[in-house]
Amino acid sequence: MAHQFRLNRRDLIRAGGFLTLSFGIAGNLSHAPAAEALKLAGDLEDTPLLSAWIRIGADETVTLMIGKVELGQGAVTAVAQVCADELDIDLKRLRMISGDTALVPNEGVTAGSQSMPNCASAVQQAAAEVRHILMELAAEKLKAPIASLTVEDGTLRGEGETKITYWELVTGRELERKATGKVKPKDVADYKYIGTSVPRLDIPAIMTGQALYIQEQRPDGMVHGAVVRPPTYKAKLKKVDTSKVEKMPGVLKVVRNGSFLGIIANRQDQAYDASSALAKDAEWDVEDDLPGDEGIFDWLRSAPMRDEEIINETAGTQHAPARVLEATYERPYQMHASIGPSAAIATLADDGMLTIQTHSQSVFETAKAIARMLGLDPAKVRCQHIPGSGCYGHNLADDAAADAALLAVEMPGKPVRVQYTRPQEHKWEPYGSAMVVKTRVGVDDSGNVLTWNLELWSTPHGTRPDGEPGNLLSARYLAKPFEMPVPENGGPPNYAADRNAIALYDFPAQRVVTHFISEMPLRVSSTRSLGAYANVFAIESTMDDLAHAAGADPVEYRLRFLKDERARDVLRSAAQKFGWEQWSKAEGRGRGIGFARYKNFAAMTAVAVEIEVNRKNGRIRLIRVVAADDSGQTINPDGIANQIEGGVIQSLSWTLKEEVRFDKTGVLSEDWKSYSYPILTFEEVPPIDVVLIDRPGEPFLGTGEAAQGPTAAALGNAVFDATGVRFRRIPFTPKRILAGLKA
Amino acid sequence: MISFRLNGKDVSVDAPEEADLLYVLLNDLKVNGSKLGCGRAQCGSCTVLLDGEAIRSCVTPTKAAEGLEVTTLEGLTTDGRPSRLQQAFIDEQAAQCGYCTAGIIMEAHALLERNPHPTDADVRSALQGNLCRCGTHNRVVRAVLRAANEA
Missing domain, CATH: 3.30.365.10 (Aldehyde oxidase/xanthine dehydrogenase, molybdopterin binding domain)
Structure with missing residues (x-):
């Protein structure tokens, strides 16, 4: 939860009416007097390095890297609109990378309706500053004052016929500078994309069946994992006979680790068949201490x-x-009740790098929790966000990532895809x-x-992974189980x-x-x-x-x-x-x-x-x-x-x-x-x-x-x-x- | 070996006969237009056309497709271009996460084949077995009606 509190502080500032974006000054920044650091917009405060957000490519494209991810809410398109407007480029030139822990700024969790206030605001400020740097560079090359330059789709024009482009100006480390907070974003009247219903960038792919979702990624050599959940939350596995299931068609491995049971099979249908059979061959100690749906309200009051x-x-x-x-x-x-059961693909490579493709909302903190669960160096665990079915909050996305990882380490070199069954999604989500x-x-x-x-x-x-293995479902059932941390309530202003x-x-x-x-x-x-x-x-x-x-x-x-x-x-x-x-x-x-x-x-x-x-x-x-x-x-x-x-x-x-x-x-x-x-x-x-x-x-x-x-x-x-x-x-x-x- | 036509091409697949069509389409034949939602024919995410009829591929054994024509979302396109119905979904921005949308488009396609000019109520009735959790229902209905009107 610590990260959420940091986000909260900024929201408080915004709620109080101090709009950081309005402190801009015009003119040549390199001659500006040294001033005390200004508050940066949104998540730019945590990652002020401009090149961490924006790359200008020699191929005449711009790449924007963001830590917030697409959950079907249209956030990536909206952030792209803001970037294209502020940089003065056509939206078609923009390449978006989101939610890859190896590539993007850590923007915490994509949650709490905070992608616009924290990510879009950061991108707006970062893009405004990048544009300003490019204008300074152009002014020098074209030997013209900044105020005389115009920009259109990445081309800066000076007096007469003189012009130069973003792609010509950026050849090295020009953007490896920290944001200053001193550049003022554009006037509202100059927006081209902001305020218009730009069609979602991912919708044509959705409608024509292009591979988009985690459930449709099929890396070479992929095998299929499935898990057997206990019959109840606190059940302990007494004994299990794996011999029959091991002989079932397509079964490559039965994994037992404490009360965690998993299957790795050649085919998805075989993995499900084997896990159903294994559930029948397992004996559990079962508790019966829940208040039930009729008793829960009395329970809450007492x-x-x-x-x-x-x-x-x-x-x-x-x-x-x-x-x-x-x-x-x-x-x-009440349930999140995603239409698609949660899924993930994990691969343990020869060099010891564990890569997990996941539809998690919290790629950074989930990668850390999984690394700790497996006793791996956190630098060796990479999460890449791939869209999944809509989640509406913290569902089983992170648990699927953890389960794919638990199975992938049992079969090095093989990508292991796990997708839960409908009953598992319904019964085990938080x-x-x-x-x-x-x-x-x-x-x-x-x-x-x-x-x-x-x-x-x-x-x-709030029981999100937050870097803690005990917040991952399966980690609680391992032979060396992880305790779930006692959750805190959220404080002001978000609560x-x-x-x-x-x-x-x-x-x-x-x-x-x-x-x-x-x-x-x-x-x-x-x-x-x-x-x-x-x-x-x-x-x-x-x-x-x-x-x-x-x-x-x-x-x-x-x-x-x-x-x-x-x-x-x-x-x-x-x-x-x-x-x-x-x-x-x-x-x-x-x-x-x-x-x-x-x-x-x-x-x-x-x-x-x-x-x-x-x-x-x-x-x-x-x-x-x-x-x-x-x-x-x-x-x-x-x-x-x-x-x-x-x-x-x-x-x-x-x-x-x-x-x-x-x-x-x-x-x-x-x-x-x-x-x-x-x-x-x-x-x-x-x-x-x-x-x-x-x-x-x-x-x-x-x-x-x-x-x-x-x-x-x-x-x-x-x-x-x-x-x-x-x-x-x-x-x-x-x-x-x-x-x-x-x- | 099971053989059928998939999106206009003959395919043969070496899969267990009892494997449900969904998994064979998704993993063996690597098509994306059928999604696993429930495995119980309750949500419609896995809907494909079998000889033009909308079926739930998650409970249909692959051998039932032997010798027949299977159409998935990809199969509605022509040279990668969206069909009129798909274009109407794009124009109406009729999705959020889009996971249920593939099955909905297949169900709607089958509806328009048998009833080219449905009413709002006809569309809702046809899609009653397709669940959407993001709440894009009204956009979906608008898209289907738009496709019908543009036909």
Whole structure:
């Protein structure tokens, strides 16, 4: 987690309004007086060497090297747009390298909606400085003042016919200089790519079946690995008879290391067949101490916990409340549920170098954890990011990398590809934590908030590899097992369990207490928006209850306490596009709205939903959704719209349908069946309108997770509007709706 | 040895008869247009065309393809150029991670073959067995309708 905290510090600075990019000075830097070091933009602060980011090639291309990776969120295209604009080159000249630990700056984890604020901002500043260096060099060669030069697609022109290109100017170590922070990026008006919906660079390959994903890499001599997971989390392997499986077709090796069991086979299907057979030939000691999906919320309220008051502002309290409203909200464990089971390819070369191709979000820290697990020199482990199926947080990508590595060292020289089965992906991924959130609000005679209290109970939201073998699943089952480190909660300003637990509203008094439980009945880690999903659901449902109790319109009621002008614009835009004021209620129909500013400093998003409830069968039909979003300066409008649409749909799916089933022994949800772990389908997805509010000149704000909380709340509020019954436990299954309507 | 036509070419593959078509396509024949999603015919990621009909290759034994025509996502292109349906997906930017998209395009291709002018509801009904986790459903439906309208 240490790295995330470093990222946090910068976000705090940005949230406070100190925009580092605005300190630029014009003129010839080499004659500028020595000044104290300026704060560099985003991840440039950690890797200030310009040549670590940008290479100018003799072949008239530019190579941009970034530590953030493509997860299907369009980040690589957006960063490319920023680079091409700032360098004044055609986008076609740009080659992108991302997420190769041997080649790119260490930008930590691609997570937390931080690729735009930290990577795009760094690239913007780096490109601006590179352009400036090139202009200085050109000015010297062309014997013309910098101010007289123009640049177009890498060609600099002086007076008359004189010109010179980037590719002529850079012949050696010209870019081996540190960023100064003194060069000002372009004016907003001069952007060509930023602010336009440049098509994603990788989409044609996706649509025509070019080899793109880790699952489609087939290095020469590749063999296939599979693992046998224990029947439960803490099971210990008593004995296993490997003799039968060793004789199965195509089986090259059976690997046993403590309670870790693996297969290496010629074919993928043979590896799966052998691992199924081996699972039957293994005997385990099995525990049965889990609270189960029905018992988890009581368990959360009674487990050993650490209490922390994260805010207690009582300065505005003047009067005793006339009334107090209290409510408790419950969020079950929910899955990332990637469509493609996680995969990786590892190869141990003759020179002792272990290369792992992985769709990990954290190539650097995962490489380090794997090196330590295997007792290898970290310099001998290289991770290369290759796209996989979308992950939406920390799923099994890193574990697949570790398992491929564990098998690859058993068969030196052979690339070993591991891809999990569907049940393995469902049952062993680290889920989004179950949570309980309780609100207690004192209001005055008019129903306005006087005192706002929120308490939350949660297990961890971050168990990423972070260089620690104990965070890799299989490392815990080895003959010499690695202990899992005790996870920490995330602190301000990002927070983790308590992300968005502090309401953005301006209440006279606000107190928030986090009850952090480090014990984990089910494996958990970062899942899109972390605690913000449950916290915003609770806050925005409570606001709806308060508006109702006050006899106020839910939009108008929120605006009483929402002071930030941009936030108010977002809320009003969603309501206007939805037709909030003109809306009239039809039988069975309901509407709801929800708002949050992600992490209270990233993108601002409001979501309005219209639904219909069938009182006979308890089914909710999604009629339509409108979302409004302010992500600061827009780099790629369609990219943002795609993230908002996707976030809305995923959150509707979580909130309507999703809950990890488990009993006292282990997880029962092992596939997509309706009683197992269903997700929203094509016929259930409603039309979604997205309103984008562009803020030219403002910092880039991350969007990827912004819709999760507001959508859940809007849906709950719409169900309340339709039925008069408040549902506070997610998901809103037909069974729960029917029970609620009868109660 | 099992023989069939793959994307317009005769192929013979020395694979175990009981191996499911998905693994033979992906690993022996090195095509990318069929993805492993669930292995249980629940998600549609592995969808290919068998004599024009959309099937789930993850539960189809390879020997079932003997003598028939198998088409994968690559097979819809002409000289590397995307088909009208593929181009509509590009134009609509109808993907995020894109892992489920290959199977969706195959299912949609089969739909347009039997119903060249589907409604929004027809498209959703045809794709009901294809799961997408990124939430690109509406873009996908727009892409299929665009391809139909441009036909």
